[in-house]
Amino acid sequence: MKFSIERAALLKAISQAQSVVERRNTIPILANVLIEAEGGNVSFRATDLDIEVVDKTIAQVERAGATTVSAVLLHEIVRKLPDGALIKLTDDGAAGRLTVEAGRSNFSLATLPREDFPVMASSEYTSNFTAKASVLRRLFDKSKFAISTEETRYYLNGVYMHISESEGGKVLRCVATDGHRLARIDAEMPEGAADMPGVIVPRKTVNEMRKLLDVDDAEIAVSVSETKIRFATPEITLTSKVIDGTFPDYTRVIPTGNTRKLEVDAAEFAKAVDRVATVSSERSRAVKLSLDEDRLILSVNAPDSGAADEELVVAYGDERLEIGFNAKYLLEIASQVDRENAVFMFNSSADPTLMREGNDTSAIYVVMPMRV
Known part of the structure; x- marks a missing residue:
């Protein structure tokens, strides 16, 4: 594998990946990001087995291939390289090393085989719809402060996203509560969302997904099943397991x-x-x-x-x-x-x-x- 990429593009992609990986884990491969280069694109994939993020970006690919390298280490190196640098990444495959070159800087990083990298099983999504980034941002930003941090009530450790009835008809609703305070936020129901199963989106997923929502007019493709939820833009796909539990009847406390x-x-x-x-x-x-x-x-x-x-x-x-x-x-x-x-x-x-x-x-x- 061999490709060249601008520092800004690489930093953006690797930032998203390294924030998903768990700093402390007993499985070494989970600390790594899977880099796959093919055609004119390079994708960066990271997972903690509950969330998976894939960031696809344009690069000059000289030789297709794939490898895995420490996400945090690569992020630190790229962050410290000068603005505007063109970075060349080369993996010879045999030596188990990834070479990172930029100007006069040269790094050689240990890699692990791509075959060891766990890829999240795809799910049969029962509901697919699109929503404006600004709409999703409002729903999650205004509700996430009320998410519970109490692990014993795990079913409150996320935002309950579902379709509900309101005075004006059906709405897409997000609810979070920790027993002391509650937030209930409504938005117009997107086309195609009527049959969406109610899911509890975990706190970490809410924080990671929030990074996709900075461009107001961006259309976010949302796919939901009983066990997973996926948010996707043309460049980034975030897939997450949902919390396996029943959210309490919040209407009784309003x-x-x-x-x-x-x-x-x-x-x-x-x-x-x-x-x-x-x-x-x-x-x-x-x-x-x-x-x-x-x-x-x-x-x-x-x-x-x-x-x-x-x-x-x-x-x-x-x-x-x-x-x-x-x-x-x-x-x-x-x-x-x-x-x-x-x-x-x-x-x-x-x-x-x-x-x-x-x-x-x-x-x-x-x-x-x-x-x-």
């Missing part, structure tokens, strides 16, 4: 009878929460919201470090209410608001609170209160 309405500037609210939470020794300490007519007082009382309060002018016309929340949860939810105003709907100091952006119900958040 309050429908909350009538006390608070409207507040989302950015001002987030900054105020952040400021008063500074005196809290633990991030989990509650921030108290004291609501009166058109007035909100945020306060923290930490006996070991101090106290703080801040007053905000808000739109609130219901009876007086005091309610406490985890400062971190409030900040994360407030930071999801793209519009100017955040609307909080309360029932009592012990009941879940609903939050949305203005009158938009396509993105709603639920947060459980804390005792203060």
Whole structure:
């Protein structure tokens, strides 16, 4: 195998690959990236046995072939080479070495046989559709903060992507929850997605897939089966196993009878929460919201470090209410608001609170209160 490739193209491809491989694993081949050169293209394939990413890029291929080399090591070398460099990669096959040349720099890296590299079994996808990158990015970006990190409740360690009914008809919906807060985000259902099985997309897959979604107008081909999900652009294909479990009935925890309405500037609210939470020794300490007519007082009382309060002018016309929340949860939810105003709907100091952006119900958040 022998080919030449521009540094920028190689760095982009190898960056995606090296982020998938597990740094600590007992199977040496899983630390490697499979490089396959043929025609005018070179593909870089990496896997951790749960996720597989293939990045195809244009290169000047002199001799077709394939080999595997440490993904992290190759990434570090390419990252440190000068911008604009033309990099030549040569694998002679016999010596088990890959030569990397760029200008006066020369590296010889150990390889492992391509035959040892595990390729993820292809799946029969029952649903295939395309969606704009901007749509998928919104669905996952606004929900992923609520993914649980508790391994015992493994079925909450991802985003539940499914088709659901809403007031305006069927929607493509993403839901994540950790039991303390919940995010439910809707988008118009893409053509061909009506029969999509509901799947739980793992946290790592969500983070890796996010890298495909930077170009707003890019069309992402999505394929779903009961066990796998695939996101593809013309250059990159990301295939992942889905979490084998049943996502709980999240509709039961979304309050429908909350009538006390608070409207507040989302950015001002987030900054105020952040400021008063500074005196809290633990991030989990509650921030108290004291609501009166058109007035909100945020306060923290930490006996070991101090106290703080801040007053905000808000739109609130219901009876007086005091309610406490985890400062971190409030900040994360407030930071999801793209519009100017955040609307909080309360029932009592012990009941879940609903939050949305203005009158938009396509993105709603639920947060459980804390005792203060």
